[in-house]
Amino acid sequence: MKKQFAVIGLGRFGGSICESLSKQGMEVLAIDTNEDKVNRFANVATHAVVADSTDENTLKSLGIRNFDHVIVAIGDNIQSSILTTLMLVEQGVKHITVKAQNDYHEKVLNKIGAHKVVHPERDMGVRIAHNIVSKNVLDYLELSDEYSIVELMAGTTVNGKTLIDLDIRAKYGCNIMAIKRGETIDVSPSADVSLLKGDILIVIGADSDINRMEHALF
Ligand code: ATP
Ligand code: ATP
Ligand code: CA
Numbered sequence: 001m002k003k004q005f006a007v008i009g010l011g012r013f014g015g016s017i018c019e020s021l022s023k024q025g026m027e028v029l030a031i032d033t034n035e036d037k038v039n040r041f042a043n044v045a046t047h048a049v050v051a052d053s054t055d056e057n058t059l060k061s062l063g064i065r066n067f068d069h070v071i072v073a074i075g076d077n078i079q080s081s082i083l084t085t086l087m088l089v090e091q092g093v094k095h096i097t098v099k100a101q102n103d104y105h106e107k108v109l110n111k112i113g114a115h116k117v118v119h120p121e122r123d124m125g126v127r128i129a130h131n132i133v134s135k136n137v138l139d140y141l142e143l144s145d146e147y148s149i150v151e152l153m154a155g156t157t158v159n160g161k162t163l164i165d166l167d168i169r170a171k172y173g174c175n176i177m178a179i180k181r182g183e184t185i186d187v188s189p190s191a192d193v194s195l196l197k198g199d200i201l202i203v204i205g206a207d208s209d210i211n212r213m214e215h216a217l218f
Contacts, residue, residue: 002027006067007045008053008084010037013099013120014073019044029067053084064088069095072114078105082112089113136218138200146206149177150214154199157217163191172213174205 003026007018010032021028022044030045032038033052041048051058053074064070070093074081078101088096089112097116100106109117123142130140130150138151158166168174179186179193180200186193195201203210 003068004066005029006031006062006064006070007073008032008070009073009075009099010034010041011073011075013075014071015041017071017073022046029062031062054080054087056087059084059087059091065091065093067093069097072096072098075099075101081105082108085109085114086112134214134218136214143204146208147204148207148210149202149204150210152201152203152214152218154195154197154201155218156197158195159197160194162194163189166195166217168213168217172205172216173209174203174213176201177204178202 005021005026006029007014007021008031010018010030014030014032015037018028018030018041028045028047030038030041030048031051031053032041032048033050035050038048038050049062051062053059053072070088072081072084072088074084081098081101082105085096085098095116096114097118098109098114100109100117100119106117106119126142127140130137136153136155138153140151141149143149163169163176168176176189177187178201179189179195180202181196181198203213205213
């Protein structure tokens with residue numbers, strides 16, 4: 001059976017989630033208080049309804065507890081976001097993802113039982129900053145305060161060299177998890193594979209180690 005999602009709040013964030021889920025063939029109920037926005041998503045989502053998610057009876061009549069995953073993408077109105085989340089938790093929704101506006105908002109959401117809190121503006125800012133600082137960093141995923149996964153573009157310094165030549169794990173404490181070359185991805189590269197300029201290396205390690213390696217080799 002198809003997974004059923006509900007997206008509450010059809011701003012840029014909620015709207016893009018809604019579109020992407022629909023494109024992936026999921027069943028999506030789109031909810032917003034704003035009729036214009038709901039109309040805009042009538043052809044995108046499976047169903048689109050005008051409703052106020054802070055109204056408990058409305059949520060019940062939509063059968064919100066039967067959805068596999070509910071995304072709360074209410075932006076500026078933090079009070080509505082918190083109240084909505086609380087009622088979803090009370091009604092026993094299995095997966096609740098909420099967009100946080102700031103750190104305090106995030107803290108409250110975690111306390112009241114949101115299963116996942118996302119911070120798209122902050123996280124995207126961090127990723128873009130990494131991109132801007134080093135032109136070889138293509139993408140960046142923070143695993144914790146200290147550890148990350150980064151995508152690095154191989155340049156002339158490493159061209160023609162093997163992982164053994166570069167001795168990456170021993171010298172920098174980082175692990176190359178995969179190498180993308182054009183359309184092919186080698187997910188457990190052997191130590192004697194030669195790197196080529198333009199290869200994309202997916203590297204996991206401590207931020208300080210990744211930084212050292214980046215400066216020395218990329
Ligand atoms: P984004 O940055 O994703 O564009 P935003 O952070 O600017 O969004 P808002 O525009 O404040 O967020 O809110 C997103 C949507 O949530 C709006 O379309 C708004 O109408 C809707 N919304 C706000 N409160 C409720 C509510 N109680 N029930 C349903 N929808 C709501
Ligand atoms: P180690 O004792 O470091 O695990 P090893 O005895 O398993 O090394 P090889 O697997 O042949 O020897 O690798 C030699 C060196 O090549 C490693 O010490 C490491 O520095 C580097 N290396 C090999 N594979 C990777 C990888 N996936 N990511 C980073 N460095 C690698
Ligand atoms: Ca916003």
